[in-house]
């Protein structure tokens with residue numbers, strides 16, 4: 447079974463192959479949502495972009511980003527700017543399934559100096 451390490455919380459859990467990252471994080475007691483989004487979120491439908499997580503290790507061992515997720519990263523201004531400097535690894539946890547060992551960072555900080563964005 448794949449292992450998910452939540453680096454900020456220093457928690458590691460085993461999950462079934464194909465498990466949903468957001469659901470497993472919540473089961474593990476990880477605080478998925480920042481601020482007001484603890485109450486106001488889309489319940490895992492991939493539209494509020496508040497469940498962002500940075501895949502620190504093993505981005506090739508999670509599902510690929512689908513069209514729905516890509517679209518919301520462009521439509522939601524906060525998610526758009528949150529991607530700066532984390533274009534390859536920032537994911538919506540509700541739209542991500544796990545297929546191998548990964549390390550993830552919940553509620554990642556903004557990177558206003560992203561190298562790729564401003565290059």
Ligand code: FES
Pocket residue numbers: 487488489490491492493494495496497538539540541
């Ligand atoms: S819970 Fe809203 S986008 Fe993931």
